[in-house]
Amino acid sequence: MAKTRDEIFEQVKDVLVDALGLDDDEVTAEATLMGDLGAESIDFLDIIFRLQKAFDIEVPREELFPAEAVMSNTDFVSGGKLTEKGLAEIRSKMPHTDLSEFEQDPDVNKIADLFTVDAIVNFVENKVNV
Amino acid sequence: MRWIWIDKFLEFKSGESAVSLKNVTLAEEHLHDHFPGFPIMPECLMIEAMAQTAGILVGEARKFQEKVILAKVKKAVFYHYVCPGDTITLHAQIESIAPEAASTNGEIMRGDQRIAQISLMFSHIDNNLAGKQFPEENFVFTDMFNSLLTGFVEQDTPPEQST
Numbered sequence: 194m195a196k197t198r199d200e201i202f203e204q205v206k207d208v209l210v211d212a213l214g215l216d217d218d219e220v221t222a223e224a225t226l227m228g229d230l231g232a233e234s235i236d237f238l239d240i241i242f243r244l245q246k247a248f249d250i251e252v253p254r255e256e257l258f259p260a261e262a263v264m265s266n267t268d269f270v271s272g273g274k275l276t277e278k279g280l281a282e283i284r285s286k287m288p289h290t291d292l293s294e295f296e297q298d299p300d301v302n303k304i305a306d307l308f309t310v311d312a313i314v315n316f317v318e319n320k321v322n323v
Numbered sequence: 324m325r326w327i328w329i330d331k332f333l334e335f336k337s338g339e340s341a342v343s344l345k346n347v348t349l350a351e352e353h354l355h356d357h358f359p360g361f362p363i364m365p366e367c368l369m370i371e372a373m374a375q376t377a378g379i380l381v382g383e384a385r386k387f388q389e390k391v392i393l394a395k396v397k398k399a400v401f402y403h404y405v406c407p408g409d410t411i412t413l414h415a416q417i418e419s420i421a422p423e424a425a426s427t428n429g430e431i432m433r434g435d436q437r438i439a440q441i442s443l444m445f446s447h448i449d450n451n452l453a454g455k456q457f458p459e460e461n462f463v464f465t466d467m468f469n470s471l472l473t474g475f476v477e478q479d480t481p482p483e484q485s486t
Contacts, residue, residue, distance in 0.1 A: 212397075235394040235424065239444055242419040242426050254423065 195322045201248075202314050208243040209310065212236060226308040244313070250320045257316055259286035260304045275299035283307075289315035327467055328372035329413060335475035338384040340416040343376040343471075349407040364405040366439070369431055370396060373441040375468070377415035377427040381445050382464050383476055384420055390463045394424065395444035403438050405431075411438060418442075423450045 196204075206220040213230050226232040232240070241252045255262055260283060263269045269279030280299055284292060290312040295303060329343040347364050349355075354362035374393045382391045405411055415429040424446050431439040448457060 235444055235446055238421065238424040238446075239395060239397065239426065242421075242424075245419065254421075 196318075198314065198318060201317050201321070202310075204247050205244070205310065205313050205317060208240060208247055209313075212239045212243055220310055222309070222311040222314070224310050225306045226310070226313075227305040230310075232308075240313075244317065248317055248321055250317070252316075252320075256286075257313070258308065259283070260307060264301055264304060270301055273301055275301065275304075287312070289313075289319060325465065325467065326371075327375065327471075328368055329375050329471065332376075332471055332475055333412065335380070335383075335472065337476060338417060338420075340414070341376055341380040342415075343372075343413045345372055345411050345413065347405055347407055347409045347411065351407075354407060362407055364409075364411075366399070366401050369401070369405065369411075369439055370399055370441055370443075372411075373413050373415060373429045373431065373439075374443060376413040377417075377429055377443055378445055379464070379468055379472065380415050380417060381420065381425040381427065383472065384417065384425070385447070387461060387464050387469075389447035390449055390457060390461055391425075391445045392448055392463060393443060394446035397426070397442040397444055399439065399441045401439045403433070403436065405433065405438060409433055423447055 202222065206217065209215060209220050209226075209230065210217060213232055213236060215230060219230065224230055226237075226240075237258055238254065241254055241257060244250070244257075245252050263275070263279055263282050263286070266279070269276055269282055275283065280296060287307065290307050290309075292307070295307060329345050332341060332343050334340070334342040347354075349362060353365070357363065357365050378391050378393065382389065410433070412432050413429060414432065415427050418426045418428050420426075424444060426444050427442065429441045429443070430437055431441065
């Protein structure tokens with residue numbers, strides 16, 4: 194049976210509360226994983242393992258957090274900003290993420306802000322409700 | 324020298340679970356200061372002992388091709404003190420394992436009594452620290468660790484005998 198977006202959000206919230214040691218009210222849809230919730234790189238893997246278990250889905254790291262690979266490719270980054278090619282790559286790899294604001298100023302330092310709670314909910318929603 | 328906080332394995336199911344044993348003794352000098360007149364095994368060393376038990380389990384699951392390091396203590400809850408003369412067993416299970424990392428759950432027991440619950444994350448560092456280079460040799464799993472597994476898993480090169 195398909196899950197509603199609210200149900201998915203609640204489950205994602207539980208995952209993040211456990212993985213990052215947070216209080217319930219800290220996890221909002223707009224919260225960024227690294228900036229607001231204090232996640233570090235190993236936490237991403239912890240979150241992935243927990244999402245797989247909670248929703249019984251496969252979560253390849255490069256699908257949920259593809260920007261890591263984009264940032265290390267010199268074709269995609271120039272002068273601290275994503276190139277057109279890099280942006281195109283991000284667009285195709287991160288369909289679950291709202292990129293409209295980022296595209297105005299594709300500074301690599303802002304890539305971390307793309308990893309929001311909402312992006313995870315979108316990702317899970319696409320996976321479980323196919 | 325490395326401190327080894329487990330004395331031997333009791334069970335070893337490759338890629339699944341392991342049980343190790345540690346005898347705690349007043350011959351361990353740190354217990355004299357932790358605490359004077361009230362010696363107990365430090366909780367941080369129980370975490371390390373679990374990290375060694377679970378870390379060897381995770382390493383063996385990939386045939387020691389990965390350098391496995393402790394990356395995160397997900398949970399550590401302690402229910403009782405561990406004193407000199409106690410024998411504790413460390414029960415570790417692999418919860419998830421991927422090319423970059425693994426997560427484990429574990430319990431420390433004294434007989435039937437639960438002493439602690441410890442859940443850990445391990446990183447396979449060659450696959451997980453974007454471009455950083457590490458020495459070729461596996462500095463995590465030394466001969467001392469390998470010798471603990473003698474009799475439990477098939478080993479390509481048996482530990483060298485000291486003469």
